[in-house]
Amino acid sequence: MNNSHGIITIYPGRTSHAAITSITLNKPCVVGCSTAVIDLEQKTVTFRGETDVVVKEGELITLDANGGYVYRGTVPLSNSFIRTHDILDSIRKLTSATDAVREVDRIIHEKIAVLAKETGFRKKVVTSVAREKLSGKNVLVRLDFNVPLSKGKITDSTRIDAAMPTIRYLLENGATPILCSHLGEPDKQEKKGKSREEIYAEYSLRPVAEYLCDHFANVVFHEKSIATSGVLIEKSDIVKGSINLIENLRYAIGEKENDAFFARGLAGLSDGIYVNDAFGTCHRSHASITGVTRHVNLKMAGMLVEKELKYLGGAVSEPKRPFVGITGGSKISTKLGIIESLLQKIDQLIVGGGIGYTLLKATGFDVQKSLVEESMLETAKKLMDKYGDKIVLPRDFVTTDKFDFANLCVGNLQRNVKTIKEGWESFDLGEESINHAISILDKAQTILWNGPIGAFEIKEGSYGTIKLSHELARIAGEGKAVIIGGGDSAAAVKMAGVAERMTHVSTGGGASLEFLERLTLPGISALDSE
Template structure:
């Protein structure tokens, strides 16, 4: 698999797949982190005398042109960050795109409009994707994927384009993801700890099973811990729980014991009558959750226990909050975990997932973490040990 600094891009036309799926409110970008993350690769390409054709998606237009999901504000903001004009080409593909690509000069940048305006982009099969990838590839000589956020998607712009260009490579953002999620975790410094939270066990089963025996400790919080409570024979009141996954939770508990990974579950909770409560009704032990209430955050003793595990860690991967952090009364567990990890001076700390990223930024501690992944689903699949479609395509078609 090649990366952009291993390819001669001078004077070449580059088709860049980027992840610019940014949040918008009334046409205004409210968070441009995803655009900023790709800027180093784009600036490198421009400095080398390349010309750039950007392609990305925004929202879920479901194969139809939705004016409110046009990439116009994204093109404008990208231009501001690069210090040049980024022209948005009307339509996804067509005469305007071909003409604009043909007229590109070194140092210039254009952006195709929302890829998902075309239904073929998200086709589930080769047949459904048709020749959309081939048409995209015809605009450029070299393909650069710097969109880890869609690396787990078998989209035309991700897996088909590499088949039809002279050379395919990854950008610096993709390279950084591979280095931290792949190389660093293949030979971690120990103790190696996985912190898993969030609402559902179902989204984390693959990760937990893959990491058993590889990590020294697994910390489980958030609503997903409730399923493990049920597996241990505890009642969980009205708490969110996945009853159909109790057997899976039992299996993980049993395998952790035999495979050398220590499982750390909550021993106490903050509880309230409903998820929209603005204050906790009290603290309860994990085996004494009130029948008419639900747990919404880990309790003080659990925070102390989890913090003790984290403080001796040398490698940490964190995905998922410890409670309903969006409400101040139930944010303490997530914030305490965030502070504990951020306070480690001699540890590799990796964060992934939108909610987890939100906790880190809420605390203004992003610069205290070794790496914050730009992918949600891609991050989870990587930790499950799966080969991502984007990486597979780049390896197969890097240099034909």
């Protein structure tokens, strides 16, 4: 309990020792979650209900100790509290109970409107700000330069390239951009026996600075700007009119801990202006994502984040119909939140991969050795009972008697089979399943894809995912909205060579999943609204 951030109990006692202890520790506590089932072997907690919610070890949850609620993920928090004495002051002079009720109702609805703006996805964008507000000003820009490296060289510059429009816009409008990002997890390397010098050399943003130098005239890399203790440079060190790149934010202990002192240090380099263009990290409440916004006057979305909000937010909140989703991947538990959220909004959901096999088994179909999340079968059955008319299950399969993902190889194959042989397993969808999916997608106006429908990393299991990628590119070319939700789906369309033909390919990954589930993220909620 002492090491926790919050406490949940399943069985409350008469006086609840946990609740009393949590008060002394100044920690939130929710007691009596009697529907929760802890599985120590699977390392999950399942909250039973009309539709089960499964939380895995390592996932983030939010506790509301006032209302006794447990939320999956990082729920946006607001400072727009209604103060009791404000209500009392407003109604003290009123003479009738009816007038008092109306006044309280007005105050509540006023605050609800404020909350809607805070937690909505329509945010102030850097391109909407007048030039005079940017010209001559230092602007702190949070970007996602977490790029893959090999021997100190960048092997994929996609994330840096995606940030360039915002950088150029700031320069063209007379601003001095101060770029900051994390790279990897240097904070975990000391436990592996590496010296601090080795860590700083391996995780430095210098390769990023060198790449930027190839594309911009004036780039200043502040090599010793961030250390364990925090920010080591001052505002006077920033070179006006140039791109200023500071070191890896995760060198500082305060970054992940969302330390206020570190956040103030970052904000202090700017003239009170902050731009977040790192959508892939917006689901984290880190100092450079949420903490810094408390110490600046103007906080905006960059051009990349604007695009993510436009397509991901618009697709879910105001889709053109029919709205069809596609989801796959190995485990249903990792996507349960988004699946449930989407099923309430979409017209049909095409499923494949381990998610499809788990749902199939829940209906009584014999999937043999195909990838199934056994602990989720009861939840899968509830999903089928509730949304079976919307869920499009596989009709035929590509199967093998030996599936070795580690070595990317398979044994004997059977394609387009309706049943799976004893001891065999499916690792891709068959021709009939793919063609049926395409017939549904052809009628759709909005399509959202998150998760490959087969083991596309293996040649023999890539047919379904690759064909689907090409068909979606064709559909996007017809003017329909085709949105790829990041992660493995983005990798799949890139491998198929059709990423540029999609309406939008998200840069998010985990952030995309959380955003699609809740239509906001901590880093988005912290920005100014339109």
